[in-house]
Amino acid sequence: MDKHTGMTPIVKMITEVLCGLMLVFGAFIVLYGHITPGGGFPGGVMIALVYILITLAYGRVIVERKVSGIIASVVDDIGALIFWSVGMIGLFVGGSYLFNFLGKGSPFHILSAGTIIINNIAITLKVGMCLYAIFLALAILQRVVIDEPKEEEE
């Protein structure tokens, strides 16, 4: 049944090739965000785009079997919680919110700049899953609205 949903085989083939590359590039942008241009937001957008691309090419059912809207929303919340926790640990350790409590390391190394890398990963989870959830919500909103009765007030 899966063969008949989504777009043509050409699109599916290209998506198959592209998705891995996009995912890796997104991860690179996130993990090197503190030393090169990039960071949690651009990387998160790329990772969200991977899911959106698969949704467009293969249809919603395939993707939702792997990452449903509920999982996306939970991961989204967890990302926000990680960021919050990093800030709160800073508040307890250093006396100010988002205080950099890890060692700063030497410049231009991957393990440097303290808490920034953790925050980048948290933002990636938040942004990536949030964009994907927005896409899903907008895609299914129409169906939900039609299912509801027209006048449900009172």
Place this chain on the structure above:
Amino acid sequence: MDVRLPLFVVTPIFGAIIILLVGKWDKKIFPRVWSIITMAFLLLLIFLTWNKGTLLHFMGGWEPPYGIVLVEDSLSLLILLIINVVGFLSIVFSYSYILRYEDYLRFFSMFLLMIAGMNGVAIAGDLFNLYVFLEIASIASYALVGYGVGPEELEASFKYLILGVLASTLILFGIAIIYAATGSVSMADVARFLINNPGNRAVLLASGFFLMGFSLKAGLVPFHAWLPDAHPAAPAPISAMLSGVLIKVLGIYAMIRVFYHVIGITPMVSQIFIGMGGLSMVVGALMGFGQDDMKRLFAFSSISQMGYVMIGIGLGTPLGIFGALFHLLNHAGYKSLLFLSSGAIERETRTRKLSELGGLREKMPVTSAASVVGSLSISGVPPFNGFWSKLIILLAAFQSRNFLVAGIVVFTAFLTLTYYLRFQKNAIFGSVSEKVKGAHEAPIPMVMPLVIFAIFCLLIGVFNHTIISGIIIPAGQILLDRAGYIMSVLGGV
């Protein structure tokens, strides 16, 4: 350096996240209980930071003028008090009110986000964070206005959204111009730069943008199109928050903070304040007359009451400022009371139309009594709080020889009394109408906030001297002392 300040923002944000997360398993009880706990914690936090002078917090340990700084002075404290007391009582009210909707999670989550945004606006120490927090609060409120997803709610929400986004963009443009002109976004640093380098033309342009943006957020008269639609469409606790808190914090407070502390008040801006205030007062009061919808009437009266505040601020004398800030506090009390009581009445009678109501006094005695107290306060009847703040603004107008303004103040007070008497006559007194016959007293979580608000109105009115000397005068002095603000934030830097 005070470690407690960020908690004003991050506690409600944590509440918003955890409600969405835990709410996947417990949809009914947890969101309601946790949001009440969060608001109680915020009230405790205010109690702990009460009257400690100007408190500062440097985010991430970076010192001003380069880092992000949170400032809590007496003016912020007044605003925080308004936000969190009204927020707490509205959330308690929502405990029963929310039963008419299906989705609890997002309501409380967005409610807490709105609180976080407004708390952030109150303690922000730089212009850009002011904008960010303002947007957090606004986006949450756009969604909450359309919470019922009926046609009218969505239309009101979309209208509010369009005008709100326009306002935010104008404010951001103003901030960008200020940054281009001064090279800083820290409020104290910008203020110091502008004192040392007066006569900057770009700041005039930025003032124009700020004036339009904040007036849109506050719903003052040339820019009020969204307000009378958004207030009736929102759920009652949200109307109470919108009218009681949001338009004051995002509009009036941000405006006076920017104009008095950052840009510096000029006679021209004062004149514009007075002009918009007078227009808002008269137009709001006149529009209030013809309304049949109870909540629309309250919304127009909000516009009119914000006019009083703007006049007090525009007069610029210490007495005017004290009156304006006192009126801000009072209006938060009685307008929230009125909106919440309209929610209780609507829940029982299924209507908001004054022509279909009548004789509520017999069926819902406590709600009616609270609503009468609110109406008497807003009309300025002596023992209650509204009288004193209107009197102070009137005296300030006389003192600064603005007799036209004083005339408008008195005229509007009469108009207000008239249409609230009409509301009382049609809804609370008179014979019991068809729709009211089946009504009962609202449940305890809904009645309790009403009673507490009514007691506030009476107590603030009776002990007005204590309140004015304890809260209002320190806040007003902070507002008038621009150099003191710069000193307290930047220190000797």
Place this chain on the structure above:
Amino acid sequence: MTLYFLDFVLFAIGIYALVAKRHIVKKILGVAIMEYSVNLFLILIGFKKAGVAPILTKDMDLVTFIKTAVDPLPQALVLTSIVIGLGTLALMVSIAIRLYERYGTFDMHEINRLRG
């Protein structure tokens, strides 16, 4: 100076689309244009021709650093305001979809149950 002027023109186009157009999607586009013109303005403030990344290394003296480095603050501000714009846009589009379901039209003049 021309660039700033053109940016103001862009802002004016956004406001025009927001205020004068009847179609909801055109209004949303107007909002987007307006937001991006402000972002562009912020970027223009920090822009320097042939500027370098604002990282102060040991072999660079302060005077040339100040002369050549671009201003990093507007870029951070723009990133934040883009994220905020994204949130607003998503909310706006979803409300527009729901409005279409309720009223069956995108014309703002036909969506007029409230009097304003």
